[in-house]
Amino acid sequence: MRPMNRAALPADVEAVLGQFYTCEFTTVNRQGQPMTWPAVPYYDPARGTIVCAVSIAFATKAYNARRHPQVSLLFSDPTGSHLSDPPAVLVQGQAQVAEVLDYTPDIIGLFKTVARRQPDSRRFTSNPIIRRLFVWYLFQRLSLTVTPERILVWPNGDFDRSPTQIELAGVV
Amino acid sequence: MWSDKLAAFIGDYPSAVLSWVDSSGYPLSVRCRVGLEDGTQIIALPNLPLIAGAWRGKACLLFHMHDERLEGLRQMVLKGELVAAEAGAVQFKVSEFVTANGRPDTDRMPHANAPVHMLQFYRLGRSKARAYLAKRGAAWPPIPFEEIARAVDRD
Numbered sequence: 001m002r003p004m005n006r007a008a009l010p011a012d013v014e015a016v017l018g019q020f021y022t023c024e025f026t027t028v029n030r031q032g033q034p035m036t037w038p039a040v041p042y043y044d045p046a047r048g049t050i051v052c053a054v055s056i057a058f059a060t061k062a063y064n065a066r067r068h069p070q071v072s073l074l075f076s077d078p079t080g081s082h083l084s085d086p087p088a089v090l091v092q093g094q095a096q097v098a099e100v101l102d103y104t105p106d107i108i109g110l111f112k113t114v115a116r117r118q119p120d121s122r123r124f125t126s127n128p129i130i131r132r133l134f135v136w137y138l139f140q141r142l143s144l145t146v147t148p149e150r151i152l153v154w155p156n157g158d159f160d161r162s163p164t165q166i167e168l169a170g171v172v
Numbered sequence: 173m174w175s176d177k178l179a180a181f182i183g184d185y186p187s188a189v190l191s192w193v194d195s196s197g198y199p200l201s202v203r204c205r206v207g208l209e210d211g212t213q214i215i216a217l218p219n220l221p222l223i224a225g226a227w228r229g230k231a232c233l234l235f236h237m238h239d240e241r242l243e244g245l246r247q248m249v250l251k252g253e254l255v256a257a258e259a260g261a262v263q264f265k266v267s268e269f270v271t272a273n274g275r276p277d278t279d280r281m282p283h284a285n286a287p288v289h290m291l292q293f294y295r296l297g298r299s300k301a302r303a304y305l306a307k308r309g310a311a312w313p314p315i316p317f318e319e320i321a322r323a324v325d326r327d
Contacts, residue, residue, distance in 0.1 A: 021238065021242055022236070022238065022242075024189045024191075024201055024234055024236070026191045026199035026201055026232075027199070028193055028197075028199060031230075032193065032230055033230050033232065033251055034191040034192055034193050034199045034230065034231065034232050035191075035232055035249060035251070035270075036189055036191040036199075036201060036232055036234040036249060037234065037236075037247065037249065037272065038234070038236045038238075038247055040242075055297065055301070056300075056301050056304040056305070057296075057297040057298070057299075057300035057301040057304065058272070058297070058300065059304060068197070070196075070197045070198045070199070071198075071199060072191075072198060072199040072200060072201055074189060074191075074201035074202075074203070076189065076201075076202075076203040077203075077236075077237075077238075079237075079238060079239065079240060080238070080239075080240040080241075080242065088203065090200065090201060090202075092198040092199070092200070101312075101313055103316065103319065103320060103323075108320070108323045108324075111320055111323065111324050112323070112324050112327040115324045115327065116327060117241075117242045118241065118242035118243065119241060120241065120243060121242075122324075123284075125320075125321065125324070126321060128317070131317060133294065134294070134297075135315065136297055136298055136300075136301030137297055137301075139315045139317075139320075140301060140305075140312050140315075149198075150198070152223075157203075159202045159203055159204065159221035159222075159223075160219065160221060160222065161222070162222055162223070163223065
């Protein structure tokens, strides 16, 4: 996967990608209807990619992204991030979908991110009985790895302003 | 289809995320304020962000919230379209309410403190997962639970 030029990203944008607990992940279904659901993102600053995962039981987001790989992730809810007056950030990019069969550093990073942001989830993942019961939700998952192509930034999260734009398509 | 039960939750959210698809095929989203117009089953979008100003057509509205421990999760999506209204106003015409919990009466995600709801979610998810695996045609490979747990604990 093509790495993104990190130097292109301002520090406040990097902070949002790395610290917001959730993003609003949009895929496009067969009817051309956008569908947006919250997701926990793991931002890998070295590769410049963002990884999310969905349970095989609720895989519509992954099916949509396989058919229509252009997706977007809006970072607009700073709850829990402890960032002061952060911008809102929209990432548009190409998604690659895969079954989580190998526990790569990105996937482990996602598990760590969830455990850190949602500490009560450790009760589920650490209990052998519960994790067997909910294996379809916690571990049998599809990953969506997004390579950003364009980023829009609204300073101070003010959507009444015109966003600034960062082009990343073709940047190596 | 309109849902009075789910529409009643809209007022709990200070804002919603509006999404549409631009001419390049990429989705776009903005956060905006919404208002329910009594008796009309139409959602008003006052002060629509500039970037969404010209769009009319298929769109969706996401309502979601969580607390600082990523608990208290609530979420629902309204499918529909942006339509022009009188005096240059823009409205969201709803075609369907969708919840992530599979229920028609609440936007709250399952939680261990609500065991009946959790059991319903478990049965729904397990059934759908079995259908996925049947279509896959092969069992899911063994999962290294302890290896994952150790990696998470090292954090």
